[in-house]
Amino acid sequence: MNNHDKLQVQNFLNSISPWRQAYGDAVFSYIAVKKNEKFYLLSGRIFLGPNLSGTYPPKQFETKSIAAGFFNITDITNSYEEFITQICEKKCIILDKKELIILVEADLDLDLDAYFNSFHLDHTVTGKRISHLRISGRNNNALLTQPELDWELKAAETPFDSINDLMTEYWLGSNQYGQVSIEVFAHNIVEINTNSELTNDIAQPKIILAANLDKKLCKIGYRIILNGIVSSRGSLGLDDLEWIEDGKACYGSAQVKIPVGAVMHCVAIYAGEAQHQYWLADPKNLPNSRRSLLEESDKDLKVLRDYLFEEIKPRKNSRDFEFGIANLMWLLGFSVVQPGAVQRTTESVDVIATSNNGYVLLIECTIGLLKAESKLATLIARTESMKRRLQNGHSHLKIYPVIVTAMTKDDVKADLKTAVEHKVIVITKEYLYQMLDQTVATTNPDLFVERLINIQSSFNQ
Structure with missing residues (x-):
């Protein structure tokens, strides 16, 4: 070496x-x-x-x-x-x-x-x-x-x-x-506990720390976000947290008063290094109005999560996954249409998602490998065709091909090289979880696309 x-x-x-x-x-x-x-x-x-x-x-x-x-x-x-x-x-x-x-x-x-x-x-x-x-x-x-x-x-x-x-x-x-x-x-040695709570104007962030580490070096960093704007930020250290231990781990918790309808972005920190991040939101006062509307008929997004991740029962139809992706993009602030969802246009792209500033995502969905049923090749061809169609009078639009798979990055590793070569954005199961977490707050779809493009440069290596 x-x-x-x-x-x-x-x-x-x-x-x-x-x-x-x-x-x-x-x-x-x-x-x-x-x-x-x-x-x-x-x-x-x-x-x-x-x-x-x-x-x-x-x-x-x-x-x-x-x-x-x-x-x-x-x-x-x-x-x-x-x-x-x-x-x-x-x-x-x-x-x-x-x-x-x-x-x-x-x-x-x-x-x-x-x-x-x-x-x-x-x-x-x-x-x-x-x-x-x-x-x-x-x-x-x-x-x-x-x-x-x-x-x-x-x-x-x-x-x-x-x-x-x-x-x-x-x-x-x-x-x-x-x-x-x-x-x-x-692995991370400290993280925000998923049973942390936010109800009305009281947030109760909780943290889990490995038992044999120094609690003095542990803290929770946080941002309070209301209507898409950070209203306050700070950190909770040793004196702010109440601790209990069970021999396997140390559990800290605190209470923070926040505006009704705000969300709390929490980061678990040890020895000055961020180790884990998590979002808290009041399910009765979600700042993302689209999510509130959808949860009227799909409480806690259980059906959507099942379509995306098969958390309740096995997926019987690939259309369920396409439906889940379309709903997820809508929750993230995009305008969405599903031309491939009906029989008469079934050969079209599965989902088109657009933002106010001209981003256009042509999304192909697959529950298998990227190249299955020639989906990747078809998406590349459709993207070029769409660019030609829009080149006169719509040059401000920025068109990106996206393929979303229900499989993990490891599962589709062999297909990633081809996708990268043709500048196709790949979203795997791991990233879908983060996208769903982001829907608790109002999301700027233009910024989302820009982050997605930046992440892909390293994600597909």
């Missing part, structure tokens, strides 16, 4: 050092493939966070060619720092008498690469700050002998359909980099 990559690793470790004592439950998950009587690592992840032992209980899986498992890092070595250092220096890990080789023999003259991202976007869009380190090695094509491995897994004592199915079981996502890799996810 060269000096640049070593610095990436050190920067990651330094960034989380102020709250390292919260990471006593560090867990390592992996899949390895056996070649010539040696196990070669295919993919691994290290999870750092409070109280992870129940989320990732130790377990192991093995066939004649494949091994997988969850291990508590303290059962392997003294600390997560020592474990990561061992990976970087030795290029292998000893687990339960198995030697997992990250890179093949040294005579291939290969080395490890490292990349540190202090804001892993897949989680940032859900309001959580999670630091991410990726350590990459050799190309993994030689390890993936298919379809042999998939069929071996089907015949296992505990059967799996495929390598991807096994990776999902062991929280490894999808094989998205084409390289042997170990990723480290350092």
Whole structure:
């Protein structure tokens, strides 16, 4: 590993050092493939966070060619720092008498690469700050002998359909980099409690802090927003919060008087670093009049959430997802039409959303992959056709193709490159959650589009 990559690793470790004592439950998950009587690592992840032992209980899986498992890092070595250092220096890990080789023999003259991202976007869009380190090695094509491995897994004592199915079981996502890799996810150690309340003119923000951290370094930052304008802002520290403990975590709460109809944007902060954000709103006095109107017939947006995320029952019709996206865009302040919703124009784009200042979003919806049923190619062609139609007399309009999927970013990773090349904005399941959260307040659709464009530049990397 060269000096640049070593610095990436050190920067990651330094960034989380102020709250390292919260990471006593560090867990390592992996899949390895056996070649010539040696196990070669295919993919691994290290999870750092409070109280992870129940989320990732130790377990192991093995066939004649494949091994997988969850291990508590303290059962392997003294600390997560020592474990990561061992990976970087030795290029292998000893687990339960198995030697997992990250890179093949040294005579291939290969080395490890490292990349540190202090804001892993897949989680940032859900309001959580999670630091991410990726350590990459050799190309993994030689390890993936298919379809042999998939069929071996089907015949296992505990059967799996495929390598991807096994990776999902062991929280490894999808094989998205084409390289042997170990990723480290350092979870937020403080967050706004989702049972925080806002009723009439009283807000009660609540915070959860890992049990072994210093409450003096913890606070809640907040903004009070009324009619789209920030009316006040401040922070709540140790003296403002009432604390209780249960051995697993510390729970702080406070009361703040606010104007009726306002919303409260809360940020959980530790050691000067923002870790989590959350919105509070009074369901009886929502500042977004569109949401109030919709909740008259869809209380708490339960039906809309089900259309978007299948929270109540499985989605029977892709039209439900399209309907959900159209309603969501309307809640965000757009003017919306669904030309593809009726039989006579079913071959049209699913949703068109426009803003007052000339943004036009041509939205194609899919509950599967981006390229399924040629949706991505069709959207690109429709966008060019629409631009030609509007070039005379409507040059002020700014047209953007958007494809929205009910799947996660990991699920559609293979299709993202094509979308990026054609400047198609991709919205995945993770970002839909944040969009829905934003509907508690009145949203400027023009600013929303501008933020969406800026986010895409890093989101699609």
